[in-house]
Amino acid sequence: MELEEIRKEIDHCDRQLVALLEKRLRLVEDVVEYKQQKGMAIYQPHREQEVIGRVVRQVENKCYEKNIEEIYRGIMRASRRLQSKRLFPFNIVLLGFMGTGKTAIGKQLSALLEMELVDLDQLLEARMNMSINQIFEIYGEPYFRRLESELVKEISVGENIIISCGGGVILREDNIQNLKRKGRILWLRAQPETIYQRLQEDNTRPLLKGKVTISYINALLTERWPRYQAASDFSVDTDHGTIEEISDKIIQSLSRNKHKD
Ligand code: S3P
Numbered sequence: 001m002e003l004e005e006i007r008k009e010i011d012h013c014d015r016q017l018v019a020l021l022e023k024r025l026r027l028v029e030d031v032v033e034y035k036q037q038k039g040m041a042i043y044q045p046h047r048e049q050e051v052i053g054r055v056v057r058q059v060e061n062k063c064y065e066k067n068i069e070e071i072y073r074g075i076m077r078a079s080r081r082l083q084s085k086r087l088f089p090f091n092i093v094l095l096g097f098m099g100t101g102k103t104a105i106g107k108q109l110s111a112l113l114e115m116e117l118v119d120l121d122q123l124l125e126a127r128m129n130m131s132i133n134q135i136f137e138i139y140g141e142p143y144f145r146r147l148e149s150e151l152v153k154e155i156s157v158g159e160n161i162i163i164s165c166g167g168g169v170i171l172r173e174d175n176i177q178n179l180k181r182k183g184r185i186l187w188l189r190a191q192p193e194t195i196y197q198r199l200q201e202d203n204t205r206p207l208l209k210g211k212v213t214i215s216y217i218n219a220l221l222t223e224r225w226p227r228y229q230a231a232s233d234f235s236v237d238t239d240h241g242t243i244e245e246i247s248d249k250i251i252q253s254l255s256r257n258k259h260k261d
């Protein structure tokens with residue numbers, strides 16, 4: 001076959017593929033609507049595995065198995081992103097005291113929902129090329145809070161992202177106003193004893209340096225509690241359960257309450 005003829009065949013395949021992919025994506029949207037109406041779990045990783053397994057078994061020419069599997073993993077990711085966009089037409093903002101699981105849960109939600117995760121502290125550290133500890137030590141807390149607020153303002157205008165905030169973001173009202181513009185705020189809670197367990201060996205939090213005791217954590221948490229409460233649209237306890245279980249619970253409650261203001 002001449003090159004031009006081969007290319008024509010490829011164009012023809014692409015037209016068919018595009019039409020089928022469009023149909024597939026529409027069906028994926030129907031699935032999410034159905035599950036949402038019935039209150040069913042939206043993300044079912046075992047189902048994705050099943051689909052990929054079935055598709056790979058259907059491949060006739062075995063030397064293409066890996067290629068088709070790779071393409072299907074991409075299709076699955078694109079489908080998840082589409083579902084998330086439909087379910088959550090807003091940014092998901094993770095707020096909560098130090099040690100309540102914002103970073104770990106942020107990563108899990110980002111993987112499940114195929115939504116980009118922006119961790120404000122990590123971004124600040126990368127931009128300053130310094131740890132949070134160093135920023136506090138060298139420039140002091142008020143300077144850190146200023147940088148944090150500027151970053152909140154900048155990142156809050158993004159679309160369809162997960163924003164994981166440092167625990168002190170609620171200290172300034174303008175941060176909350178900025179985050180709420182395009183986001184829903186999810187408050188991750190934990191008991192002082194749980195936070196103590198998680199942070200007793202930690203030395204990355206300047207505010208807790210040399211003060212990691214249950215009573216100190218309790219005092220700081222009590223002081224901040226009303227602010228978290230007032231700022232949040234949703235809340236979840238993170239004392240018990242695995243990261244996966246807590247993340248599933250979050251997705252359920254966010255998708256049930258998507259119109260809540
Ligand atoms: C802080 C929490 C930290 C970090 C900084 C100050 C706070 O983030 O921003 O150490 O005031 O609660 P994490 O909540 O992610 O630990």
